[in-house]
Amino acid sequence: xTSTRRTSVTTGVxxxxxxxxxxxxxxLLPTLSGSDRxxxxxxxxxxxxxxxxxxxxxxGTSVGIAITLYPLLKEFDVALALGSxxxxxxxxxxxxxxxxxxxxxxxxxxxxxxASSAGDASTQASADVLLSVRxxxxxxxxxxxxxGALMYYVVFFRSRLVPRWxxxxxxxxxxxxxxxxxxxLFSDSDVTGYKPLVAPIFLQELVLAVWLLVKxxxxxxxxxxxxxxxxxxxxxxxxxxR
Numbered sequence: 001x002t003s004t005r006r007t008s009v010t011t012g013v014x015x016x017x018x019x020x021x022x023x024x025x026x027x028l029l030p031t032l033s034g035s036d037r038x039x040x041x042x043x044x045x046x047x048x049x050x051x052x053x054x055x056x057x058x059x060g061t062s063v064g065i066a067i068t069l070y071p072l073l074k075e076f077d078v079a080l081a082l083g084s085x086x087x088x089x090x091x092x093x094x095x096x097x098x099x100x101x102x103x104x105x106x107x108x109x110x111x112x113x114x115a116s117s118a119g120d121a122s123t124q125a126s127a128d129v130l131l132s133v134r135x136x137x138x139x140x141x142x143x144x145x146x147x148g149a150l151m152y153y154v155v156f157f158r159s160r161l162v163p164r165w166x167x168x169x170x171x172x173x174x175x176x177x178x179x180x181x182x183x184x185l186f187s188d189s190d191v192t193g194y195k196p197l198v199a200p201i202f203l204q205e206l207v208l209a210v211w212l213l214v215k216x217x218x219x220x221x222x223x224x225x226x227x228x229x230x231x232x233x234x235x236x237x238x239x240x241x242r
Contacts, residue, residue: 015208041108042109142177170205
């Protein structure tokens with residue numbers, strides 16, 4: 001197996017794991033809204049902990065995608081390749097902040113069960129802060145994901161590592177995600193509420209994963225890799241030959 005093929009397979013696996021881990025975590029996590037959100041968190045502590053673990057898996061595999069692609073993409077555009085690693089690392093960091101906030105709700109849920117009326121008001125206020133931190137950190141993480149993903153899709157388009165239609169699909173899906181982020185930012189709402197803008201990138205990354213696992217990268221040789229003995233090179237006439 002060549003290094004390029006290993007990169008395509010590893011990237012495909014990481015895309016599948018990251019996508020399904022994020023979807024599973026969002027599905028498993030309780031709503032955590034309304035006045036009984038702390039009781040709900042405490043009553044579903046196992047689900048919350050499992051969802052937190054899945055979010056960590058999604059964060060780790062997300063930055064792993066950019067790191068895996070870097071050695072290949074830097075041959076075509078080192079700035080965009082490095083930028084994708086930086087922004088997807090930022091994504092992972094802020095998703096981790098959201099996970100810490102989520103797990104902290106479990107502790108507050110336990111305190112909520114034994115708190116007095118005065119103490120309960122303080123606990124509810126702390127829960128509001130933690131949920132706000134989680135929501136805002138998730139929004140920043142999605143922004144960072146969108147910028148990082150846009151960078152490597154642009155490299156894909158320029159280098160033809162994958163078919164142009166797949167690269168364009170990725171660019172359009174990421175731009176839709178960015179629109180969803182802007183709407184969520186100015187409306188102070190959850191970006192997942194804009195499903196028509198968010199859904200295309202999940203579909204695209206699954207299609208990309210399948211393509212990389214089955215077909216791999218269609219890597220054209222760089223100019224620096226063309227041999228001087230290329231058959232297209234015209235040989236100089238030998239001495240005495242006209």
